[in-house]
Amino acid sequence: MNFDLVLCGVGGQGVLSTAYVVDHAAVEAGLHFKQPEVHGMAQRGGAVSAQVRLSDGPVSSDLISDGAAGAILSVEPMEGLRYLKQLRPDGWLVTDVTPLKNITEYPDLERLFHVLFSVPHVIAVDATKLAAKAGAMKAQNMVVLGAAARFLPVPLALLERHITALFQPKGERVVTANLKAFRMGVAASAFGAALVARGVPRPLVARALARLDFQPVEVDELVVKAWADRLAGVDGAAVAQRVFASRELLPVDVLTANTLN
Amino acid sequence: MDSEILLGDEAVARGAIDAGISAAYAYPGTPSTEIFESLQTYVKQQKLDVKGLWSTNEKVALEEAIGVSYCGKRSLVAMKHVGLNVAADPFMNVAVSGAWGGLVLAVADDPSMHSSQNEQDSRYFADFAQVPCFEPADQQEAYAMTLDAFALSEKLRVPVVLRLVTRLAHSRALVALGERSAQKPLRYVDDAGLYTLIPSNARRAYAGLVGKQAALADYAEQHASNALTIRGEQLPGLIVSGVAWNYLREALGPRLEDFNVLRVSVYPLPVKKVRALLDASSDVTFIEEGYPFIERFVSALGLLREKPLKGKLTGDVPRMGELSPDVVRRVFGLKVAPTLTIEGLDGVLAARPPRLCDACPHGDSYNLINEVLKELTPGMRVMGDIGCYALGYYRPYQAIHSCLCMGSSIGMALGAAHAGVSPSLCVIGDGTFTHSGMTALVDAVHEDLPVKVFILDNSIVAMTGGQPVSVSDEQVVDLVAGLGVKREHIRVVSPLPQKHAENLAVVREELAHPGLSVIVARRACVRYAKEIKEHKRERDAAHHHDGGCQDCTGSCR
Ligand SMILES: Cc1ncc(C[n+]2csc(CCOP(=O)(O)OP(=O)(O)O)c2C)c(N)n1
Ligand code: SF4
Numbered sequence: 161m162n163f164d165l166v167l168c169g170v171g172g173q174g175v176l177s178t179a180y181v182v183d184h185a186a187v188e189a190g191l192h193f194k195q196p197e198v199h200g201m202a203q204r205g206g207a208v209s210a211q212v213r214l215s216d217g218p219v220s221s222d223l224i225s226d227g228a229a230g231a232i233l234s235v236e237p238m239e240g241l242r243y244l245k246q247l248r249p250d251g252w253l254v255t256d257v258t259p260l261k262n263i264t265e266y267p268d269l270e271r272l273f274h275v276l277f278s279v280p281h282v283i284a285v286d287a288t289k290l291a292a293k294a295g296a297m298k299a300q301n302m303v304v305l306g307a308a309a310r311f312l313p314v315p316l317a318l319l320e321r322h323i324t325a326l327f328q329p330k331g332e333r334v335v336t337a338n339l340k341a342f343r344m345g346v347a348a349s350a351f352g353a354a355l356v357a358r359g360v361p362r363p364l365v366a367r368a369l370a371r372l373d374f375q376p377v378e379v380d381e382l383v384v385k386a387w388a389d390r391l392a393g394v395d396g397a398a399v400a401q402r403v404f405a406s407r408e409l410l411p412v413d414v415l416t417a418n419t420l421n
Numbered sequence: 422m423d424s425e426i427l428l429g430d431e432a433v434a435r436g437a438i439d440a441g442i443s444a445a446y447a448y449p450g451t452p453s454t455e456i457f458e459s460l461q462t463y464v465k466q467q468k469l470d471v472k473g474l475w476s477t478n479e480k481v482a483l484e485e486a487i488g489v490s491y492c493g494k495r496s497l498v499a500m501k502h503v504g505l506n507v508a509a510d511p512f513m514n515v516a517v518s519g520a521w522g523g524l525v526l527a528v529a530d531d532p533s534m535h536s537s538q539n540e541q542d543s544r545y546f547a548d549f550a551q552v553p554c555f556e557p558a559d560q561q562e563a564y565a566m567t568l569d570a571f572a573l574s575e576k577l578r579v580p581v582v583l584r585l586v587t588r589l590a591h592s593r594a595l596v597a598l599g600e601r602s603a604q605k606p607l608r609y610v611d612d613a614g615l616y617t618l619i620p621s622n623a624r625r626a627y628a629g630l631v632g633k634q635a636a637l638a639d640y641a642e643q644h645a646s647n648a649l650t651i652r653g654e655q656l657p658g659l660i661v662s663g664v665a666w667n668y669l670r671e672a673l674g675p676r677l678e679d680f681n682v683l684r685v686s687v688y689p690l691p692v693k694k695v696r697a698l699l700d701a702s703s704d705v706t707f708i709e710e711g712y713p714f715i716e717r718f719v720s721a722l723g724l725l726r727e728k729p730l731k732g733k734l735t736g737d738v739p740r741m742g743e744l745s746p747d748v749v750r751r752v753f754g755l756k757v758a759p760t761l762t763i764e765g766l767d768g769v770l771a772a773r774p775p776r777l778c779d780a781c782p783h784g785d786s787y788n789l790i791n792e793v794l795k796e797l798t799p800g801m802r803v804m805g806d807i808g809c810y811a812l813g814y815y816r817p818y819q820a821i822h823s824c825l826c827m828g829s830s831i832g833m834a835l836g837a838a839h840a841g842v843s844p845s846l847c848v849i850g851d852g853t854f855t856h857s858g859m860t861a862l863v864d865a866v867h868e869d870l871p872v873k874v875f876i877l878d879n880s881i882v883a884m885t886g887g888q889p890v891s892v893s894d895e896q897v898v899d900l901v902a903g904l905g906v907k908r909e910h911i912r913v914v915s916p917l918p919q920k921h922a923e924n925l926a927v928v929r930e931e932l933a934h935p936g937l938s939v940i941v942a943r944r945a946c947v948r949y950a951k952e953i954k955e956h957k958r959e960r961d962a963a964h965h966h967d968g969g970c971q972d973c974t975g976s977c978r
Contacts, residue, residue: 196592206775221671227758
């Protein structure tokens with residue numbers, strides 16, 4: 161088993177904390193790993209990235225090859241796309257949808273999202289807003305990690321244990337918020353997978369997921385069914401478009417509550 | 422045995438501590454900074470008695486380490502590759518005098534220039550000085566070879582270079598740690614001539630260094646990590662060094678079995694093994710990270726034609742930039758993995774270059790400089806230097822027109838003045854000024870031409886992550902005055918938007934002065950406010966509180 165991972169974002173977005181959690185969880189799971197990182201001038205808002213190479217045997221190269229990553233975990237949508245060359249054609253891009261526009265030439269959002277949703281396997285969540293709801297603005301990295309957790313060859317419980325260990329020095333409140341953020345990501349990802357399993361086209365799932373508010377628990381079966389029926393229906397694309405156009409996060413039970421017409 | 426997840430840099434730090442160092446010195450620089458950073462943290466955490474500091478520059482750092490070595494104790498000194506240029510004088514000479522306590526230089530190269538001006542390969546420096554060099558391939562070797570390096574240094578009384586590269590320095594892996602050796606006792610050499618390199622002694626010492634070469638060659642020849650594997654007569658051969666070994670294994674996989682391989686990790690080059698590989702192989706390809714160092718020796722610059730040799734000199738391996746598994750695959754004509762093609766992707770990727778933080782004092786200094794530039798001869802050039810403020814090259818400032826090496830701006834401005842530029846402007850950070858700008862200022866004092874030096878005093882070495890500056894606040898002014906600049910032409914301004922007009926008046930006054938002026942733009946870096954406070958506290962605490970000091974907030978006042 162070999163699993164390569166790219167982690168990316170902008171300086172200050174917690175990319176290296178995510179790496180810490182994955183590294184430690186991997187060691188505890190008995191895996192070998194190497195984890196290079198690029199943080200030259202991160203503090204001044206530049207791009208930051210790390211790679212994690214996981215394997216059940218010794219890892220030779222620190223660097224991954226192009227087309228080798230099983231997943232890209234990004235805390236910023238354009239940054240996620242930046243590393244697409246490293247993704248396996250069947251690999252997953254898991255990203256926050258909230259852009260960080262600290263440059264003047266930030267691309268047009270409509271074009272950016274068009275490209276993002278044409279990636280074959282993408283999970284886009286509003287990690288920034290979900291993290292705020294979880295109680296820690298900075299926990300967007302944990303939402304993304306949660307959303308990607310099902311692809312990683314490391315048990316969920318180990319990831320949670322090392323999230324706890326990482327934030328313990330900052331106090332119980334920070335630990336709780338980060339775990340909550342992580343579980344929101346897990347719920348979002350499972351919800352997306354359930355929709356796909358029910359036959360909803362992936363691009364529609366991706367768009368809807370990006371504007372939904374998740375609780376740190378699994379989404380109710382009835383809610384899943386309501387969404388699947390709606391998105392797989394004749395006006396599914398229009399619904400997905402409408403959901404994605406929303407400025408606020410919509411509660412995931414918005415359909416069953418009958419407030420989305 | 423304990424295992425810990427460590428960066429390559431951290432593995433070196435832990436290796437040094439476990440080798441029983443008594444002191445460590447460093448000057449920050451990517452990708453070497455984490456060596457001393459982690460060492461300092463660990464020493465504090467474990468309450469170890471290991472001395473040392475962020476030195477004022479690399480030359481001083483090495484000299485401090487040499488002092489420890491001459492007293493019989495072990496010491497580590499860490500720097501980035503260009504730092505060894507600054508430390509070259511003591512380095513070349515301590516090679517001649519020899520070490521006494523183990524002396525190891527951990528030098529981190531930066532192929533691909535992720536955060537450097539060049540790709541220089543420190544193996545050349547080690548070779549130039551005729552001292553051994555270790556080139557670990559991974560974090561575990563970084564730890565183990567640090568221990569080896571100290572042992573060798575002491576055994577043969579030579580300084581030893583440990584060469585890291587970015588991808589090892591800044592990559593984490595699990596490292597198994599061993600036992601810690603005790604520190605060495607203070608023991609003097611009772612022959613002062615050994616370390617007093619006046620010509621008569623130097624000739625004797627140099628003969629000593631030349632005399633050590635056979636033992637060093639022997640050591641490299643025997644070292645287990647210089648591994649020669651001959652799999653068959655007239656198979657193709659490979660010579661591979663350092664981290665390139667990882668990429669090669671990844672790229673070739675089981676195909677590696679079809680080659681004769683010499684892996685090199687310890688220099689001087691194990692020439693007997695190289696000879697054996699050449700004899701046994703149909704041809705030889707060189708895979709090394711950095712300059713074509715081994716290839717130049719073995720191929721005699723392409724003059725050796727007894728076997729086909731392929732590498733960076735022949736264009737078979739890319740000459741510039743770092744290697745990767747894919748680069749190595751292409752060298753051997755192997756397939757690389759397919760990647761996604763997404764329509765419109767390039768159109769939505771904008772570069773995200775580093776930029777000055779919001780409210781950074783350097784931004785206000787550049788606004789000031791740009792404003793006065795408009796009043797001067799069009800096309801005026803400002804000599805720049807290295808630090809966060811080098812970002813003043815970019816929009817929206819575009820205020821500096823050079824950045825060569827640390828400390829160069831003042832000398833270049835003086836040169837420009839000699840070339841007829843008047844006034845001749847330059848900017849230099851407070852850290853860079855004490856690193857290597859001060860000596861040039863002494864020349865500028867001597868010439869007293871209209872050179873206008875802006876010292877951007879942000880109270881920290883920011884660029885490399887917030888290390889302490891050697892002098893701060895009024896000390897900067899005193900230092901500049903002490904170097905001979907007239908007090909009335911040392912002006913302190915506070916680079917803030919609301920003080921723009923006031924500051925402008927000060928700068929204009931100094932531009933009108935026909936001699937040397939120093940304008941200290943003093944405002945603390947906003948990003949490292951916490952560290953600046955912490956450094957101040959530490960400086961005060963380290964003071965000898967004898968009641969006599971003027972500027973101390975400690976208990977003596
Ligand atoms: C010889 C050498 N050593 C180290 C470095 C790495 N380096 C680049 S800038 C810098 C320090 C800059 O500090 P300062 O002048 O105080 O400017 P600031 O970043 O705080 O604005 C260092 C250490 C280098 N480029 N060259
Ligand atoms: S780290 Fe400090 S000196 Fe560097 S850009 Fe930020 S505020 Fe300016």
